[in-house]
Amino acid sequence: MKCPVCKTECSGYDRCPQCGFDQLNKTFISKEEAMFWEQQVVVPYRNTHFFTPKNFGEAKRKLYELKTDEAFDRFYKIFAGLVENGSWVSAPVNDKQLLISPFRGGHYIAIYSDMNGRVAGDSKDVITMDINKFIDILYDNPHLLGIVIDPNKDPFLLNRKDISNLTVRKDPRLQVKDWGDGIPQYTEKDLMTEEELLDFGMEIVGQHYIAKNGFTVLETHKGAHGFPNYALQKNNVLYLMKVAVGVTNKPVLSERDREFYLASCKRFNAKCLYAPLALVSSDKERAAKGIALYGDGYYANFSDVEELN
Ligand SMILES: [Zn+2]
Numbered sequence: 002m003k004c005p006v007c008k009t010e011c012s013g014y015d016r017c018p019q020c021g022f023d024q025l026n027k028t029f030i031s032k033e034e035a036m037f038w039e040q041q042v043v044v045p046y047r048n049t050h051f052f053t054p055k056n057f058g059e060a061k062r063k064l065y066e067l068k069t070d071e072a073f074d075r076f077y078k079i080f081a082g083l084v085e086n087g088s089w090v091s092a093p094v095n096d097k098q099l100l101i102s103p104f105r106g107g108h109y110i111a112i113y114s115d116m117n118g119r120v121a122g123d124s125k126d127v128i129t130m131d132i133n134k135f136i137d138i139l140y141d142n143p144h145l146l147g148i149v150i151d152p153n154k155d156p157f158l159l160n161r162k163d164i165s166n167l168t169v170r171k172d173p174r175l176q177v178k179d180w181g182d183g184i185p186q187y188t189e190k191d192l193m194t195e196e197e198l199l200d201f202g203m204e205i206v207g208q209h210y211i212a213k214n215g216f217t218v219l220e221t222h223k224g225a226h227g228f229p230n231y232a233l234q235k236n237n238v239l240y241l242m243k244v245a246v247g248v249t250n251k252p253v254l255s256e257r258d259r260e261f262y263l264a265s266c267k268r269f270n271a272k273c274l275y276a277p278l279a280l281v282s283s284d285k286e287r288a289a290k291g292i293a294l295y296g297d298g299y300y301a302n303f304s305d306v307e308e309l310n
Contacts, residue, residue, distance in 0.1 A: 005022070007020040007051075052078075052082025057080065061157065062115075080168075081168045084133060090135070091129045099135075102149050104158065105224075107146035107223035109148055110135055111149050113150070113151055118154065122153045140161075140170075140173060143295070146161060176296055182286070193248075198293065202303075205303055206306075216235045229262075242276055243262055246277075247278070247280075248281075248293045249280075266310060273309040274309070280293060281299060283297070283299060
């Protein structure tokens with residue numbers, strides 16, 4: 002007989018030696034009763050047993066050790082389970098403020114996968130709360146790009162899209178929103194942030210240029226003002242790329258920026274690429290006024306990438 006929770010063979014046991022489930026010898030009078038029991042007892046037990054902060058830490062370590070698809074899957078599954086169960090996770094705090102970690106040009110909420118795995122350099126003070134509270138804070142601040150797990154040791158990024166895709170908690174900023182025709186009532190908060198525009202732009206350039214032209218992405222950097230945004234490789238040549246996003250009109254490269262990008266590329270003996278694009282609202286009036294609202298429909302005006310050197 003197999004344990005209904007973890008499928009370990011446990012004939013002769015009253016309690017599963019693997020997961021501790023203690024209703025192994027249950028009998029049912031009908032299929033319906035068995036199914037009801039599965040939903041009411043087995044599934045919740047499995048969720049709380051497998052999707053715990055402790056397993057999250059283990060899954061994160063495994064992920065770094067193995068880097069296999071399976072390790073990623075398990076890690077993501079546990080993360081989604083933590084969110085679903087409202088599990089408590091820990092995060093570094095400074096002066097009672099959540100730590101926002103700069104990471105490759107972006108800003109992320111820092112959490113720990115495993116309190117026991119904390120290392121030197123970690124904050125002394127820690128807050129422990131429902132992981133959904135961290136997600137509330139993230140969703141409420143469009144300047145933040147996501148969550149960084151273990152900022153000081155083997156950091157792992159979950160960006161807004163990952164979190165929204167992995168869990169039942171959907172990021173309101175990533176949902177399509179019907180703003181009607183023309184210029185609606187809106188506040189500052191309804192406008193796309195620089196970070197969101199760059200993220201959007203980098204994705205378009207990634208799909209329509211980088212992937213199509215056989216580049217390998219070595220690293221991404223999500224600073225709207227930093228350089229490069231993409232470090233790429235092709236035929237053993239290093240390419241550093243700036244992605245510049247304008248609303249309605251493509252940005253124009255200033256002489257100063259051009260010199261700065263070229264100087265950076267020279268240091269790494271790299272080719273310098275400049276990818277300007279414009280995001281144009283699908284509503285004519287909003288496009289004319291250059292208003293970029295979150296969740297709006299956009300045309301991307303992206304045609305070519307310039308080689309600067
Ligand atoms: Zn079991």
